[in-house]
Amino acid sequence: MxxxxxxxxxxxxxxxxxxxxxxxxxxxxxxxxxxxxxxxxxxxxxxxxxxxxxVHRTRHLTVDAATRAAQAALKAARQDGRQVTVAVVDRNGTTVAVLRGDGAGPQSYESAQRKAYTAVSWNAPTSDLVKRLETTPTLKDIPGTLFLGGGVPVAVDGAPVAGIGVAGAPSGALDEAYARAGAAALGVR
The missing domain is CATH 1.20.5 (Single alpha-helices involved in coiled-coils or other helix-helix interfaces)
Structure with missing residues (x-):
């Protein structure tokens, strides 16, 4: 084929x-x-x-811890017969908890927040920061800050995680003592 x-x-x-x-x-x-x-x-x-x-990692105080710290500071002030407001801010300066004690003045609310913000921003007690105003008076011009005694930072491993501010006692030294009582309730700095 x-x-x-x-x-x-x-x-x-x-x-x-x-x-x-x-x-x-x-x-x-x-x-x-x-x-x-x-x-x-x-x-x-x-x-x-x-x-x-x-990525930068940071630590923040929990709401429960912030509330516990505010309650401890308010209790310390009450035991001394003082009417104060306590504010706790996180690492970023955002208010986490505020307790206004019975009879605390209306100005104490904002003052407590600003002291807490100032303490966490510089990771230093506001009473120490007041001394810096002598050499750097323009620090007080930074928005949201208040350079009066009564704010303390809360730090973990040296890094600030929160600030506690107290306002309303007759002196910044007393406000700071109450703020320290709040920090002590957390078992850190």
């Missing part, structure tokens, strides 16, 4: 060759593209190291 071969024209052969070359090129390009677009998966340890370099 004889098979008959039809003769194809040069134009048809050229077209078939071009189509074959295009198909082969497309397959090769697709394989290279697929390989190039697949990102290399970093090992978990490498990813964790990158996260540690790019």
């Amino acid at each position: 004889e098979t008959r071969r039809e003769k194809t024209s040069p134009r048809t052969r050229l077209l078939i060759g071009a189509l074959a070359a295009a198909a082969l090129s497309a397959g090769t390009f697709g394989a290279v593209s697929a390989t190039a677009s697949t990102p290399r998966q970093a090992p978990a340890a490498e990813t964790a190291e990158a996260a540690d370099r790019n």
